Every structure is written in structure tokens, then in C-alpha cells.
Amino acid sequence: MSDVVEKTLTALPSLLSLDSQPGSAKLSTNSKLGSLIRGITELTSKHEEEKLIQRELSSIKEQVSSPNTTMRQMKELMVRTIYCEMLGYEATFSYIHAIKLAQQGNVLEKRVGYLAVSLFLNESHELLLLLVNTVLKDLQSTNLIEVCMALTVVSQMFPKDMIPAILPLVEEKLNHSKEIIRRKAVLALYKFYLIAPNQVQHIHNRFRKALCDKDPGVMSASLHIYLQLIQENPESYKDLTASFVTILKQVVAGKLPMDFNYHSVPAPWLQIQLLRILSLLGKSDQSTSEVMYEILDESLRRAEMNHNITYAILYECVKCIYTIHPKSELLEKAAKVIGNFVLSQRINLKYLGLKALTYVVHQDPRLALQHQMTIIECLDHPDVIIKRETLELLFRITNDQNVTVIVEKMLDFMSINKEDHTTADLVGKVAELAEKYAPDNEWFVETMNTVFSVGGDTLQPDIPNSFLKLLSEGFDDEEENKKLRLFAVNSYISLLQGEPSKLPQRFLQAICWVLGEYSHLREDVEPDLVLRLLVKLLNIKSTSSETKSWILMAMTKLCSGGAPLSVPLEVSETYSSSMDTMLRQRAQELQYLSQNPELQARVLPRGVSQEPMEVDSSLSFLDGFVSEALAAGAAPYKPPHQRQEELSRSKALSLEPYGLSLPISMSSCSIADRQSPTLLSVSSGLSGDRTDHSHKGGSTTLKLDGVRRVWGKEGYLAQRESAEETAPVEAPSPLQPLVQQGDGDASYSQTPTPIPECEQEKQQLASSLFVGLASQSSVCLMGKSEQTSQRFRRKLKDPAASFPSSTQNPLVSPPSSVGHLLLDSSISSDLISSPEQTHLSSVDLTVANGEVELPDRDMKGIKSTLLREDSALAAGSSPHEELDRPKDSCLTSHLPAELSGLPHSEITPLCTSPSLDLSSCHVQKDDSLVLLVFMKSSSDYDIQQIQVQVTCEELEVSCVCDSPVEELKSHGVVVCQYFLTVKSPSVYFVLSGMMSHQIPDNSLQETQFSHRIPLTSFLRPLRLSTEEYGTMWLAFSHDTKQNLPLMMDAEEPLTATLKVLKDKLQLHVVEIIGNEGIVACCLRQDQPCLLHCRVHAGMLAVWLRSPIPELPDCLLYHCQRALQES
């Protein structure tokens, strides 16, 4: 008894103080926590604190493990432990006791127990399993507070595998009479959906019920689930659009209870959540977007108050408006909102304005132009965050005219920035811009020098890689190549003559490579001088051994130039006894090759043309050796990633912070998007152990397949040309702000305001920064400002462009954008090749601007074939279009006999001349594709000397009979056959052709045409065994990964999905095991592509690999399309 009394008496003061003010157990001065806290504040040093806490913890440890400790005391102890953990001291011993407290305590003790569990453990912690029973019990409790606590902890963390145990109970709670329970149950299900989507698939209609809940709290909780579901698969939820719009209407109109108001704005969180959902639903879907225009307008109108929360809503509205199918009135209003943000004096709004501007600048470059002076001011803003965001914006509007100014600004920023992450990001961006838009060699090399020096060794490896690749591959113009290389050599020699010890290792490695390859271009410099510079570098203490390998290799190359041998011999002498095996090998090579000029010339030929060498990346020549070793009992090889995984698996728990690695922010540029985890791609690093590749196969070419092709051969030149072309247009008077020309739209044209003298400098900067934007903006409002297909291609693989909604044209659905750009480039080639077809092409050009539906209608001929042929071929049936097109049926009979049994595409008209109609179709043979061109005479007289030429850059076209058709009888039909094989894969192949024939008056008549064939027509199943597949997989270095939609409604989603792919694309399904499947196909026998498919989070995670660089991407496009259509 006395024990109880004592405890009660000590509890009295705090209990009494509770009475007056609920919730404020103000400074419980007598509590042990209180004294601990006070004890800590009195301490003066970190060391003392450490001692105190350790003492505290050991006393706690003793007490928690004592059997006499009551739950009440345990609760108090747990609070203190939480405090110690917060200070950064580990108390792992207490975790189990936290679970015990949650299990055994009464309601209040339980509450602390659950809190401690949620703070101490994360969802992969093994102790969490012990909580399952407790949760189970509490979910069934009659005490609402206990049920709430259980649901709260479940919504934060729960072992994935144990979900089925509690799922029925949680589901049941969806019908609970108390809204707080229903709400928490919805959030718990949301959590389950996030960690194990398959587990909650069956209750999707329950989510709908939650959405219709009469309590707004439950309804808004269900929106979290919907946002996630819609993000993954917008198509399935289009029917809910009207409901979401209605809800938003009611919220905006203030129909919700007053408690949901926040600073007199009705339920802002709910509004924002709904706007996010709407933007996902309306994205590239005109009819759905139309449903929401009214409410968006209304939201914009209502959000008038001058408070952060209204701005938050406005910002979300703007994002939504720019994401969904555009409507000009709304866009105008959204543009005004962005303008207000940018011009705002409040720094947070200004920041958001810049961010919004960055999103929309591709769609609407004029907006940036309008605010150019503000942007310039932001560049000099004292807050680096604003500066940084401004640079991001500038990065997006860079073109070949403003590149130098923008890069200069970025480099300026880097020189003051201290943060590594930002530097790495910016360096990557500068390198990207330099490669894309470099105005001249000198600038390019110097900028790259800065990139290397500033980026230091945190530089992403693909930057030096692509730089060296660029130097080695060069462009078509040999003279230009030589100049660039020479300039680099000059620049590096002078750098090495300075203080090379300050340069980062990666830079030194690049320098060595360049000097080794190209220093001979400088005739006035003796190889000896270069050798001495390299020796100097070798002797610097800070030079890493990897760099030393590079130096030795460079020396090896230099020796072939007949340089005196004393230096290399001396060096090789020193290093051939090095402890570093790599270094020793290089030294041996140097020694051997320098003394044997003949071998040297063979191994390291100089000045050989830039033919890419074949790298046997599967190392098949070692097979014999390997099998011998295996027979002798050696362990089979495991690639590094596999080893690492096994290692991490043996530790059982993956504590990898995947949550944090998920967000690749829109700012994280480009880098390393294709590094295959197997490290098989020759390219993925410049590390020393892979240097042997370049060495082994001859020094002239670095085989860098798999590195992004950033600067295509034509790319650079094209840029330069366009720079010259636009040059006369640009040259604006520096004092005049750039207003885009000839636009009547009043809301956009900016009236030039009188400029004060002091502003002149800024104006000048503005004109150099925003040059080129004006001309771009004369493209239609929604048009992409991107102009060259080369840049498009880049963007494709560029995570920097990954911001899903706004950097893209809302008209373009992301999955089909590959199609457009390829279409775009192919069409422009049509334009060149066939002046007669300009009218057609001009329609097509809208495709480039993003509208894909239009050409569907206008190019019925070609497009419809494509679609139908896919299915016709898949079914293996003969064409079934005869009914619609009686004209074709007569041509069908002209199919050559040997091809008649094979599947063929619909016969479509190619072109018509006054006397001849050309049609074509393609027939799939097992090993190739045959293009048939039907020539049907429509004239009353015979036609002489008909010649049809068909060409395509990506295809090898061989004609069965090269000689012209001598004569075509009146109203007769002749067929020409062309065998097509793929040279380099593309999503669509566009064949251009020219037909000429003589008309009776003996003059020659020429007609041009084009024909488009999708990649799918070339695909053939590749029949493999699982083992063969396994070996091939490892050997291929080009890969792409992507999530594709899964046929969720089918009984076995994976099998159903793969069947669609198999039927539509003629793939071969090798094997399906569990939730994984492997699939193979090829273009020709030597052009295979392997797919590894896996069900993950309700999606089909597809990983494609092939030895052909472009193939995975192109095939992926068709897979995506096939799945979308079905």
C-alpha cells in the first residue's frame, strides 16, 4: 500500500497542474527527464555530455531489464531513452523494451511504447515482427484509442510480409462508425499500397468508397492513394475525372465545414491534392482536360488573397494548366501568375516564380523574354539559392548564340559555390552545353579545361569519356578535327609546363591520352619535350597510380615517333618493379614496344582512319581457358554487382536508403544514365583496369560504345551552320530589349520602357542571354523550341529532362515522344528529298510541334498501314482490307508467287504521276523484309524505261533486278522487289525513293516518294534456351530500363502482358518463372535484343540489352506502344 501512496503523492503536483490547462504538463520539474535535461544544459563541454548520457543510459539499461520495473516506470524510462537517442546516443538495448511496452502497458503506456517503436525502428528492422501480435490485438480492441494507436503505427511502418495477417482487420475498419478510424485505416492501406501494391489490389473498389465518404477527412486521405494510382496508370481512372472536378468545385465554393479552412482558405491541402490529380489525368488528353478548364479558371479567380497559402494553390494551378491539354485563355492567366511571382518582392515567391518559369520555358520561351530584366537581377541576387535556380532557367534556354554568356555565368557561380553536389551538377551541365553548342574549338577546349579543373575528381566519369570520344571520333571535316586536336595539344602542353600538380587526376588522365594520341600533330614540338613533361608528371608525389598508368601508356604511344629512347627506358626500368601490377604491366609494355618498332607499329598504328574496332566484350577468346579452369575446380565468375548483392544479402537486411535515392531532381543532370551494373560495357569508366581496351586494340580509336552519343557527327556541324544562318537575324542593338517580332498578341508583346543609363549594362547582358529566344518564340505558342533532332535525341536519354509534367509539351504524351522526334527527323529528310510533297510535309511538321493525332488523319496512307500491318502481321493472317480498298485487291494478285504465302502489310499508294500509280507493301520473310513496289500504268500508252530507286540511311537496300523496267504495257502492272536489312536500328525507317520513266515525247519524268516501315516489321523471334540467354545477356553492353504498364485485369498479368508483346512484336518468350520472364528477339541473327521483364509495383519493369547501341531504345518504344494500344 505504502508504495502506491508514495507514487500517487509524487504524481500529485503534475496531476493538479494538469487540471487547469489540459495538455500543458508544463515543465515537470521533478521528473527525471526534467533533471536530465537540466543536467545537460548545465554542462559546458561535449565530452561531459557524453559522460553524463552514458551514465544515464547504463542506469536506464539496468532498470529496463530489471523484472521489478513496472510499466509505468518503463514509460518514463522510454521517454528518457528517446531523448538520449535524439541527442545522438545509441540505445539499441531499449528497442525490445519499447515493443514490450506497446504490448503490455495500459493505454497511456502503450502510447509511449508505440511512439518509441516508431522513432527507434524503421520498416526493415527485424524486431518489428514482434510488434505484429500487439497490433493485431489492438486492432481488435474495443477501446477506440488503442485502435487508433495501432493504425497510426501501421501507417508508418509495418513488415511487408506480415501485411496479410492484419489486412482483413484494417479493411474492416473502413466501415467503422468513427471517421478518425476510417481515416487512419485508409492511410494504413495507402502505406500497404506503397510497400506491397499487390497485396491491396483486391480492395480497389473500397478505395472508391472511401473517396465518397461523407467525412471530408476520410475523403482527402483517400486522395493520397488515388494520386499514387493515377500517377502509375492514369488511363484506368479517367472515369473519375468528373468526380474530382465536382469535389474541387465544392471545396473551392466553400462547401466544406469551417474547420477545414486554413487562414480562411477552404481546405487548401485538399485543393492542391486535387489539382495534382487533375493534372495527371488531363495530361495529353484533350477531352479529359476540357472537363477541368472551368474549375481551373475558377480556382485561379478565387485565389486572390495575399497569403502564402493562396500562392501555393496558384502555383499548383499553374503547373496543372501547363501540364494538361492547353487552353490559350488559361495559359494567358497562368503566365500572368508566373509573372506576378517572378516580380514579387517576397523572396519565396520569386523563387517559385523562377522555378515555374524553368518548367514552362520550353513551351513558352517568350515568358522568359518578358522577364529578362528580372532574371538578370536574380543572377546577382545575394541569396545563392535564387542564383542557382536562375542558372537552371538559363540552362534551359541555352542555344548556340547565348551559350558563351550562360556558361560563363555558370562557371562564375561554381567558383563561389562550396557545395559538392551542386558543383558536380553544374559541371555536368556546362559540359553538356559545351558539347552541344560550342561556338569554336578554342572556347570548347578552354571550357572543358575549366570543367575538368573545377569538377576535380568528383567529376562524373562519362564527362571525360565523351570528351575523349569526341576528340577521337571528330566530325566529317578532317581539317576541323585536326585544328581541334591541335588546339587541345597546345593547351595541354602549356598546362603541363605550368603547375600540373594542381590539376585533378581525371584531368591529367585526359591530358595524357590526348598528348599520347595527338601531340605528333604539332610538328614544331619534339616528342622528347612531351616525354619530359610526362616524366615531370610522373615524379609529382600526388599523382595517383592510375594516372601513372595513363602516363606510361601515353609514353608508349609517343615512342613510336622515333623519340630518343633514353627517357622511356629509364622510366620503364623504375616502374617495372612497381608493386602495382597495372603499373608494372604498362612499364613492361613500354619497355618492350619502345625497343621493337615493328611490333609497335602493328599494335599502335598511327593515323589510321577512325574505324570503330570490334571489341569482343564477351571475351570469348578466353572460353577455353575458362572451361579449363572450371574443370580444374575454379569457382565460376560472378560479376561485381552480383558479388556485392550476395554480400549485402548475407547481411540479411538491406539498409540502403532507397527513399532518398529516389528523387533524381530535375536539376541532377544527365550523368551516367547508362552504366550497366555488370560493368561489361567497355565504356563505363576511365579507370586504369580498363585502359587496356584502348591499348589492346590500337591507339587510334577509343571504343566507347554505350557512352551517350552526345555529339553526333552531323550534330556539331549542323549547329554551326544554324549559327551562321541565324547570325544576321540575331545582332540586335544592345540597347533594345528583345521583343519577339511580328506578334500581334498584346498580352505578350512588351512595350519597351525608357531605359535609365545605369541599366545599360544589364540590358546588354540581357540581349546576350536571351538572344535566339525571340526567333524561337515565333514558332507556334505550344511548339517545342527544340529545333534539331539531334538535341531531341539527347534529351531522350537525359534524366535532366525528366521532369514529368512541364518541361515537355503537354500535347505530347511522354511515351510516344520518341516517335515524334524520329518522325520529325525523318520527315525533314522527306522535305529535302521531295519538293513536290511539300504540302504534305508542312502538315507533317506539326508533328514536330507535338501534335501526333493530326498526321494520323492527314497521312492516312502511311500511318494506317503501320497500325494495321502490325496486327495483321501478328495474327499471321493475310490482309483483310480488301473490302475497303477494292483497288488494292487487284494489286494483291500481283504479289510474286514466292512471297504470296507470307504475311504482308497493306498495299498503300506511294505516289502518282500522270501516267503511273506507285503503291507498295512489305512482306516479311524469315530473314529479311522485302519491299514490293507496284507500278500500275494508268495511261493508255505503254511506258518506257521505268526506274525506281529506293534508299534509306539506316537500311541496306538491295534490289532484285537493278535494270530498269523496259516497258510497261498500258494499264499493266509491274512489281519491283527490294530486300531490306537493318544497318542501324531506328523506331521507324523512312525510305525515300525516286521513280523516273519516259513519257511518249521521250522526255524523262521524275517523281519522288517516301515510305515508312516500323522497326517491328524487322523483328523476328529469337529462339533460345534459358542458358543461352544467360550467356548472351552478360555479353551485351547496351541496355535500357523502363517501367511499362502491366495488364492488371488479366488473371496472370505477366503472362498476359508478355503474350501481347509476343503477338504484336513477334518476340520469343524464353521462359517465365514466378514474376519474371525473359524474352528474346532479333533483327538478323547477329542483331539480337534480350528483354528481362519483371513485375514490380504493379508495373512491368523491363530491362533490354543488345549488342546494337540503338536497338534497346527503339524496341522499347514499340513495346510501350503495343501495350498501350492493347
Next chain:
Amino acid sequence: APMNLFMRMSLTTHSFLSSFHSHLCFVISSFQMQFMLLFSRQGKLRLQKWYVPLSDKEKKKITRELVQTVLARKPKMCSFLEWRDLKIVYKRYASLYFCCATEGQDNELITLEIIHRYVELLDKYFGSVCELDIIFNFEKAYFILDEFLLGGEAQETSKKNVLKAIEQADLLQEVRGLTILIGCARELFGGFTP
């Protein structure tokens, strides 16, 4: 067996999913909050809530770096920060900094208002809240946070409802306290009813 290889490979999908963002991809982005930290002007951590699973080491590192970065900022500066891949939104209330991390796509202003609403809740509960309230009753601050944000998402935005939930749980405490009081009074005064 080669199939094993693929099983293992599938384990890596997580990392490739995260590193593979292109606009071809259906980017699964979440608007979920990643973590929330409360710390004093002296850099002492007062509250930490992590909505993403991280190791303790990682948490400590993030906290240390972030506290340093935020404290170094001047008062008139922007409340948003880009830090690693995250967007940090912070605000100072008296001597206490409230700091949230979200993903880059999120709407920074609404995060700022989430902080503000949380402060309002604390204020209402403690009655003009000060740092000391949170130091000495940090578990209460956690309870309030859990009623407001659950698993990184706004759970209940009505101020009234949040506080009602907390007070109901608190009330149990008092009732229980009183029962004990009555119980021992009985024992002390032997049979008298108070």
C-alpha cells in the same frame, strides 16, 4: 543456374528504378515528406521524424549537415534550399527552426504552410508554445505531429480534429490519475468517501 542470375538481378531493380528517370518513363514521384527536424539556434536537435527508412548513421550525417547549412543562412533569405537531391523547406519560429525535406517536384509553399499549421497546433495545445515546452514535453509534440502528418502525408488538416484526437487520449491520463487519487484517498482515510 542462369535463372538464379535473374532472380538476383531483380533485386537490383530498385536501384535502377531510382536512377532511371527519363520522360519516357512513368516517373513515380511522391509528394511525401521525407523527414522533419526541429532544432534550436544553437543547433540542438529538438525533434526528428523520419518518413523514409534510413540508417542511423545516415540520419546523423544528414542532420549535422543540414543544421549547419540552415543555421548559416541569413534571415532575409529564401526559405527553400536545394540540398543533395532534396528540397529543404525551413522556417524559424522564435528560437526554434522547423525544417522539412521533400522531393524536388513538390510545392514548397504548401510545405511551408504545413510547418506553420504544425506550429499553430503546438501553440494551441501548449498555450503560446515556447522551445521549453517542446524540450520537456517532446513526446507530446510527437503525438501531435503523428495526428497531423501520418507517414509523411497530411492526415488531418482540420485543427479542431487534430486537437480533439490528442485531448481524448490525454483525457484518459487524467481520468486514470484521478482514479488512483481516489483509490489512495480511500486507503488513507479508511472508508470515507471524499
